[in-house]
Amino acid sequence: KQEVTQIPAALSVPEGENLVLNCSFTDSAIYNLQWFRQDPGKGLTSLLLIQSSQREQTSGRLNASLDKSSGRSTLYIAASQPGDSATYLCAVSSDTGNQFYFGTGTSLTVIP
Amino acid sequence: SQTIHQWPATLVQPVGSPLSLECTVEGTSNPNLYWYRQAAGRGLQLLFYSVGIGQISSEVPQNLSASRPQDRQFILSSKKLLLSDSGFYLCAWSVIGDPYEQYFGPGTRLTVT
Numbered sequence: 138k139q140e141v142t143q144i145p146a147a148l149s150v151p152e153g154e155n156l157v158l159n160c161s162f163t164d165s166a167i168y169n170l171q172w173f174r175q176d177p178g179k180g181l182t183s184l185l186l187i188q189s190s191q192r193e194q195t196s197g198r199l200n201a202s203l204d205k206s207s208g209r210s211t212l213y214i215a216a217s218q219p220g221d222s223a224t225y226l227c228a229v230s231s232d233t234g235n236q237f238y239f240g241t242g243t244s245l246t247v248i249p
Numbered sequence: 250s251q252t253i254h255q256w257p258a259t260l261v262q263p264v265g266s267p268l269s270l271e272c273t274v275e276g277t278s279n280p281n282l283y284w285y286r287q288a289a290g291r292g293l294q295l296l297f298y299s300v301g302i303g304q305i306s307s308e309v310p311q312n313l314s315a316s317r318p319q320d321r322q323f324i325l326s327s328k329k330l331l332l333s334d335s336g337f338y339l340c341a342w343s344v345i346g347d348p349y350e351q352y353f354g355p356g357t358r359l360t361v362t
Contacts, residue, residue, distance in 0.1 A: 141292075169348055180339055181353040188348050226293070234349035235281060235300060236308075237341075241292035 139164045141229055143240035150217055151248050158212040158243045160227035165205050168234035172201050172212050173226045175242070181226065185212070217247045251276035255340050255354040263362055268313075268327040270357050272340030275321065280342040282323040283351070284315055287337040299323060300345065335361045 140163045150156050160170070169188045173181040185194045185201040187210070193202040200213040210227060224242040231237075252275045262268060274280055284296040295308045297315035305315050312331050316324045323340060340354040 169350070171351060173353075178337075178356075178358070180355045181341075183350060183352060186348055186350045228293075228351070230349055234343075234346075236298060237283070237295065237351060239285075239293040239295075 139167075139229060139231070139238040141227060141238050141240040143225075143227060143243050145243060146241065147244040147246075149246040149248060152217060152219060154217050154247075155213070155215050156217055156245070158214070158225050158227075158245070160210040160212070160240055162208045162210075162229045162238070165208050166232040167205065168230040168232055170201075170203050170210050171228045171230075171237075172199075172210075173228065175224045175226060177224075184225075214245075217245075219247045219249050221245060222247050251342075251352065253340060253342055253352060253354040255338075255357050257357060258355065259358045259360075261360045261362060262330050264332055265329050268325070268330050268334070268359070270325040270338055270340075270359075272323040272325075272354055273321055274342045277321070277342070277344065279320060279345060281345055281349075282317060283341040283343075284323065284325050285339045285341065287339060287356075289336070293339065297325070330361045332361050335359055 142161045144159045171186045172184045175181050187194050187203040198215040203210045224244045226242045228237045228239045254273050283298045285293045299317045338357045341351045343351045
């Protein structure tokens with residue numbers, strides 16, 4: 138069964154720093170990988186989706202990369218802001234695209 | 250545009266009572282639908298997913314069941330709640346087909362007392 142790991146579990150950085158969140162998965166037979174943001178007590182907001190044939194996706198200050206063969210993805214956040222404070226989750230889909238497996242998330246705190 | 254609704258937003262129920270959580274999606278047809286549970290300090294656990302009306306797949310054995318009576322309606326139920334059923338329940342949908350991107354509802358906070 139697919140297992141997804143996110144490191145670190147928690148991260149605290151001063152405002153303005155660039156940072157990298159890591160996600161690894163055990164089965165490389167995935168359809169896509171999706172990064173989400175979750176604010177306390179709220180649902181998940183989709184940030185970026187990378188299809189298995191892609192290497193990276195960018196949206197504003199966010200850049201996500203995917204190395205499917207090694208089972209790794211990173212989420213790069215440039216010039217972090219206090220509003221970026223949240224839990225970031227990565228999820229990989231099965232090769233059929235119908236099932237999704239989540240990591241336990243990285244809790245990010247950006248200090249003003 | 251597509252919208253996903255969940256209700257209720259919060260629920261406090263005694264052990265042994267029944268449960269019914271509802272999720273509806275607007276603005277799309279024939280979506281894949283999902284129920285997840287997020288327990289305190291733990292990741293999201295996929296409970297059920299459905300690729301069509303009446304088609305339900307269960308990921309883990311548990312005290313819960315799911316039904317899909319209409320194309321865009323997904324219901325999570327229990328006949329008798331356990332303390333361990335407490336958690337944050339999230340409904341999600343994805344388009345069937347490329348790229349299978351998932352979208353989540355606002356969630357229901359369930360506390361079993």
